[in-house]
Amino acid sequence: MDERATCGHSGGMPRVLTAPVVADLIRPTLSAQGVGPAYLRLTEALRHAIADGRLPEGSRLPSERDLPGPLGLSRTTITRAYAELRSQGYLRTRRGSGSLVQVPHVPGGRIDHLLTPSALGEGVLDLTCTAAAAPPGTSEAYQDAVEDLGAYLPGTGYYPGGLPVLREVLADRFTARGLATSPEQVIVAPGALAGVAIAARALLSRRERVLVETPTYPNAIATLEGAGARTVAHPVDHVHDDWQVTELTRALRSSGARTAYLIPDFHNPTGALMPAEQRRELGRVMRALGVVPIVDESIVDLPLDGQPVPEPLGRHVPDSVTVGSVSKSLWGGLRVGWLRVPRARAEEMAASRLKLDLGVPVLEQLVAARLLQDAPQILARQQARLREGREIVLAGLREHLPDWRVRVPRGGMALWCALPASGSTALATAARRYDVALAAGPNFAAGGGLDGWIRLPYVLSPEQLGQVAPRLALAWADVLAGRVEGGRDARGEEARRIIA
Ligand SMILES: Cc1ncc(COP(=O)(O)O)c(C=O)c1O
Incomplete structure (x- = not known):
């Protein structure tokens, strides 16, 4: 059995999502989809919810009979959307268990250099780690x-x-x-x-x-x-x-x-x-x-x-x-x-x-x-350093990647960015060409998904952080143009364990 299929709600009975819960969850995305065939809009809204982890891997979607009511759509629409999701690898059908959410494997992008940081090479911006240099003193x-x-x-x-x-x-x-x-x-x-x-x-x-x-x-x-x-x-x-x-x-x-x-x-x-x-x-x-x-x-x-x-x-x-x-x-x-x-x-x-x-x-x-x-003084300096770093990366994103969405976090060491489309893993792969090491969104997913998200720590020096957005813009352009290759990463599960 596929290992990953069990990681959201591991083993045992799948978590059952009722029709009203699923309808509430996807309604905002569904209405934002604009025009187009209803089944494709529904497919996209469900895929979105799976990709960002709101519909966790292993959970069971409502039956094709139950969902039409709460969504105001026809049963044919639901059936076609489920079929589409199945063909894209987002749903699987298990006899007696209905339609179970799954997240398709995405190629490459896992980072496993932390045990040997020198493997990254000089000049690489290491964005896999939320940890800063030792403070003065x-x-x-x-x-x-x-x-x-x-x-x-x-x-x-x-x-x-x-x-x-x-x-x-x-x-x-x-x-x-x-x-x-x-x-x-x-x-x-x-x-x-x-x-x-x-x-x-x-x-x-x-x-x-x-x-x-x-x-x-x-x-x-x-x-x-x-x-x-x-x-x-x-x-x-x-x-x-x-x-x-x-x-x-x-x-x-x-x-x-x-x-x-x-x-x-x-x-x-x-x-x-x-x-x-x-x-x-x-x-x-x-x-x-x-x-x-x-x-x-x-x-x-x-x-x-x-x-x-x-x-x-x-x-x-x-x-x-x-x-x-x-x-x-x-x-x-x-x-x-x-x-x-x-x-x-x-x-x-x-x-x-x-x-x-x-x-x-x-x-x-x-x-x-x-x-x-001496914590109060040391922490005040650390916080000032992080505030500066946060501003540099945010300003870079505004200039070079204006369609990435990010909420300014009120603390911590990283931004959690929503990409305009799925592709975080491909981005992590492409970024290596531009000397940036990233931990792709799926590394952080307990229930699968999150390939539409990327974490960007702002812990490096101001000079280094100034280069983050321009380099990521090049990598993202490669992703959008389909210039990213990579087979399935056999070490994925092992590798995600050493991201900090
Ligand atoms: C939430 C959280 N817990 C624990 C750790 C690991 O901390 P430590 O190095 O103290 O084991 C990290 C490191 O990134 C973290 O973000």
Whole structure:
């Protein structure tokens, strides 16, 4: 069986989309289609919704008998549109299961150089990674930490929960943000992704469902699936910062997922920020259903427009597990992250951690503790740098690619752009000719699709960022002119796991 066909709502019964839900979802695109045969307009509207992940891979469309009513179209129109989608590879029919959404394979474009960054070569603009250079002061923090290290050398150096001094700093930071935390509730891990792995192994059993946003951070999908879980994709309306709580609740109920992995703060890749009101609402839902969220706060320290970030989602679900790190706010090379766990789960999480590794290097923890104490000044500089980068890429897009649509994110490190047509994977392939490395939209798709989207990080130097849009314009012209070749990428699934 095709591996990818299972990744949206993996295995088991497909998610059933009712006729009114599908009709509501595609109506705006349908009315925007203008003139032309009704079945082609419907095909295009459905294809659009599949490509951008709103109709997740593996879900079941309403029967050809049920859809005409809510859409005001004839049954013949629906039948012809479904046939067209089938011939284009967007639907498959399984006996007894009706018409299931699938996303056709797209050629090339996956990026797998991160394990050996030098493979990209000099002069290549690496847009596969949302991570910045170390801030000024990092080198001094290392030198000071070497002095501090002396006090630890007589001991064994094993601190599986983390150095007390760092746990204390982290607990204070949570408490200051409104989530009262004691150092015993903090476990230091080698990065936020390691935090997700620890939480996933503790919370999820084999084949259990976990709800994730789509798009989402690709390595988290791999980590959750690596822990044996099956992902249930929930599309988020990032343009309006809307987590669509009613739909999310429905997805939790129908899938039976008791764990959710969420990035409410300047979500990667979209930059969306969950509003305070939706945090409260979602908190109520999760408490009622007994769902434990793994809240990934990796990007919470990067608001760019001076707005206050709403209180942590974890505040509304006492049983939640929160993960974070200094990778985005300070430097990825430190490999220092953490989990904040409920008291009742502290032992279970500590045990899960010990199954993965025995701790983070003492020196790096000391550096992180020092840098975090100076965080306000360092972060202000990082944010200014990112604001400048965001403006350069946006200005470039306005000039060179005016028909790409992008909502200015209020924080984070990347733009999430809607291309005027599907072709993100082809774009990533074409861009390599112009020395640009990209992670195509489908890498971020939990439920398949998203080939009409591309993520553009703005973390490089201003000079480099100034070249992004002109080079992408050349690559996009190649895509539109059909000058992109490439067979199926056999390594696709493996490769998406190492995009940052
Ligand atoms: C949402 C999110 N979580 C986790 C990570 C990985 O963080 P770390 O390097 O701390 O493991 C990233 C990196 O891009 C991310 O965007």
